Amino acid sequence: MAPRFKRVLVANRGEIAIRVMRTCRELGLSTVAVYSEADRSALHVRQADQAYCVGPPPSRESYLSQDAILDAAKKAKADAIHPGYGFLSENASFVRACDAAGIAFIGPPASAMDAMGEKTRARAHMVKANVPVVPGATEPFKTLEEARAFAEKVGFPVMLKAAGGGGGKGMRRIEKMADFESGWRAAKSEAMSSFGNDAVYLEKYLDQPHHVEIQVFADGQGNCIHLNERECSAQRRHQKVIEETPSPILNPTLRAQMGDVAVRAAKSVGYIGAGTVEFLVDSTRSFYFLEMNTRLQVEHPVTEWVTGLDLVRWQLDVAQGARLPFLEPLHPRGHSIEARVYAEDPGQNFMPSPGRIDYLRIPGGPYVRDDSGVYAGYEVPRFYDPMISKLSVWAPTRPEAIARLDRALSEYVVKGITTNLRYLRRILQHPDFVKGDYDTGFLPRAHDQLLGGDDAKLTEVAVLAAAVYAQQRAEKAATKISAATATGTQGSMWRHGRQR
Amino acid sequence: MAPRFKRVLVANRGEIAIRVMRTCRELGLSTVAVYSEADRSALHVRQADQAYCVGPPPSRESYLSQDAILDAAKKAKADAIHPGYGFLSENASFVRACDAAGIAFIGPPASAMDAMGEKTRARAHMVKANVPVVPGATEPFKTLEEARAFAEKVGFPVMLKAAGGGGGKGMRRIEKMADFESGWRAAKSEAMSSFGNDAVYLEKYLDQPHHVEIQVFADGQGNCIHLNERECSAQRRHQKVIEETPSPILNPTLRAQMGDVAVRAAKSVGYIGAGTVEFLVDSTRSFYFLEMNTRLQVEHPVTEWVTGLDLVRWQLDVAQGARLPFLEPLHPRGHSIEARVYAEDPGQNFMPSPGRIDYLRIPGGPYVRDDSGVYAGYEVPRFYDPMISKLSVWAPTRPEAIARLDRALSEYVVKGITTNLRYLRRILQHPDFVKGDYDTGFLPRAHDQLLGGDDAKLTEVAVLAAAVYAQQRAEKAATKISAATATGTQGSMWRHGRQR
């Protein structure tokens, strides 16, 4: 197989667009960025060799606009489109449009996406392939009433889910019938704005399961392997916050079983490329198919750390007809953990905090990897996902990896917007996390512990620092004023604007 | 062996101080920084738990002041001192002073340092231990005349070297007798200011040898192993610029031979801790002992990348009495390359360019490691080494590692001072480097190629950018002026100060 791509359009933004472009650049491929009007100043535009505007800020009118993106690909003479994750990455009609335009879509064939893309259809497929699934509906509901009736039958709590989506968007856990209507409305609305599809179904809510997923990879010659698991149970608002591999709850037998099932699931739909089979694992260590993400996963770096692979390169190779380079199981080496840095305020129910990043210092040193999509001076727009960076580490053992990630997070400085940096460190320091015994209920359960309890010594340091800072500004202002007018006064220090 | 250190003073500055503190933090050890008056704003001061000033800017009065550093260690109640590299790291009298003060020195015993520290004494030891050495003097010269006579005997070219130093400081290659006196003067003066010792000796200058070094590690129980080699032949002004492992010129047999000799050399002096045995390898692949660096090496990250180890942690463990965790040879995994980012102008004979870093953007992504000692807004002082950062990468193969490092360097932005970033990329792209066929003469030989030849397209882009930038500033100035006084003019755009 000879490489045939020369130019790759990345139909995405933020860190994942940059991640994909990095591998392209290393392979000597030219890169094409697309951007919405809100993203003209984004880093991915500056790092690409070409850049085309694809529409106004709302994703539906830009990053989800198939025509605009295909137009850009044609103008740029791109051979291939990498969709990243989210946006059009799991949209089978876009895959067909690429096929029709003669542009390679870097991902599975439309048929595999059809089979897995709609959550409900995927569940039906899996049942047929003898893969265990979570009890629940096999198709989206047409009406609220229908959904209510089904929920009643399955029994609360239930989980409302976007049929066309993933990544925790358009999901709502509903405790009781009284909350059903508002959850239904919110889930549908988020599903629409995230995936352009408001179809919603529901599943029985398993009691505090673990979320464990298996990375699979298939080539076009019928080969499919798995690259071990990722533990993704640390979730807030149904979105992953910290991921790690190996999972602290898997043993080699369970890993092999889940890996086999994941490969079977992928093969049953004729899968090609990188995919992730997500499972829920309950307290008895039974596991259930949850969904298959038919694209690169946000948390793929932890798999890269313990395997030494470049998964984006594998995606590009497979899309150009290459066979998988090996078919034996790969034993993970050491341990890796990733933390997602969000522009949000954990103390305000994870309220997003878009705005300008005034200053940025990113951690470094041994076995620390930063995947960020921002820069100092960048204005984080309010239209898209609030994740600004992924910080991941590797170490020989899990305790060392925790210590390393905590150390790295301690070096991270983001000013101008609120982030979850401290919250992330609190998670790493929490006894349940340290023990490796945490399920999807962990973060909500531990919420107050993770937020509370300022250190009295640090509060004292803050007061001392603030008082001296006020004094220094007063001295500086007095010097300036006396130099200019020979009359010095001092007042509110904080209103003079920042001292630079 | 139970860990007994609680608090470690790092008797260094810049990236290596930060590197050591990172591991200390991961191990839960408290850290103490020392700083000269020129370094009050340095990053290592801000990252430490405690910080003490040890004197005025010149290193001789601060970082080389044994009393000031021991005073700080006592005030801070430090159990141990990590010397980093350079400064006091190879000073046996400082080791004895630490011993006398009851503070652990993290490094070899004074006796091993005595044996290896003076270059000439080391050579004598090695001859006794049957280790091949480069032909030359076995002790420093008392007078210029004596040195001249010896040079005449050995034959030009010769290499003048500081007996008490390393790292390329205090070295001068002399082509002919007419240049001898000025080289002698320069070498002595640099030796004095770098090592507080102006003793100088000389060796036959080998014709374009490779500089290959072996990392060794010994514990206090008589065990010593090697951790493979590093190729360090890419040197400018006798200082390493790019290092890699494995060396492209070693085969397994030669690696094993050199490893054995390095271990023998270390054992012959009762070595303990991390050390590096440097060899010159000539065109027939004969190798000669050059010197042993009795401390952590600048380029240790490449060894860490291919072994998965944390060498600073090993240093701390061994200093607390631990045995080496394994004694079998460790096979390197993949390939790693490091580039040293210097604040210097390669076009002006590598003239240092201290000054304020106005903006800094550090590369990231898969398998990229940054070890920097600076931050945006930092004023690089003129008193110390101009290295501001080490950027290293890992990849499965050498060509992939080169592509990755080139990609990472392409993302690096440092504004306000001149750096060698472009020069580094040119090295990586040079055919001799790509082939893996480069000796210590490579960079001087290729100097013009590495500097010259602006790309016409990029020059055109620069002109277009500058003209439009001027226009935009004129528009902005006109708007401001007309808003204020209703009379707009425009003149020199570049003198209005930066647009922020």
Add this chain to the structure above:
Amino acid sequence: MRTTRYYAKTKRGQEPETVDVSPLGGQRYAVTYLGAKHELESLVLPHGAVSLIIDGESYAVEFEEVGDEVRVLVKGQVTKVDVADERKMRMRAAGGSFTVEGKQTIAAPMPGKVVKVFVKVGDTVTEGQGIVVVEAMKMENELKSPKAGKVVEVAAVEGTAVENGAKLVVVE
């Protein structure tokens, strides 16, 4: 060495504590706070950063201003500190600001889009009741009433974009 007295508090409603600051020359200060005296060296760096050495202990401090308060970041902890000098304290006493009970404004905590308004003028609300839903960054965020009371003003309109800090609803 003239000593300047500052008043600092870290929680709303708290009585401020005094902080006495005496310059010792250069960037060094003697500071008395909560009955203890400390020697501080405070180096102001670009971008609102300060390198602080308190009795030998080193702290990397970052400052951000939010209205009258300053947010101080030390070792991952963000503390909101309100510092005033004597003159400012007198002005506050005279102006009677910081008596904020009574009317409460629910403002947009970020730029976004109002997707739902649950109340109208005259409604009685309980503390913690959902009032408005604002969407930003693909997440819907419900804003709750900070107190029990009555809705006296509704500025939020469903479907419209709002800026950070925009008044949405006032509860009295």
Add this chain to the structure above:
Amino acid sequence: MRTTRYYAKTKRGQEPETVDVSPLGGQRYAVTYLGAKHELESLVLPHGAVSLIIDGESYAVEFEEVGDEVRVLVKGQVTKVDVADERKMRMRAAGGSFTVEGKQTIAAPMPGKVVKVFVKVGDTVTEGQGIVVVEAMKMENELKSPKAGKVVEVAAVEGTAVENGAKLVVVE
């Protein structure tokens, strides 16, 4: 759309080339240079960075000023560009600057310490001859004469510190 003419050169001594810039609205411009017309979109970002899109090609450009010139960093290449508008060109023509042959000043290229001065007033020097050694960052750097001539002034004193740009020796 008023077109403004600029004069740009990238090498000393070179005749400047014309660059005609016509605003197209927003941050877009039509630019004619070396006989070709391009459409540029130039977004000015903080810290002297510009995101430039030229006929669909994207360039991350960084600007730094050095006296009259601007240093432009594009894809790792630093190009010194001297851009003047018509008014500045007229001033230059009148002032007769940029005729720098004759006296040549050897200035400190960085802050450092003068460790050696090899010449005195009246000495004859050849082009490339070592004149002064300045030490900075542990390296000794020999500054050479840019031309053959005679030393007319020696400001450098061995052992003293010098600032960036300080006059050391003048050769005529």
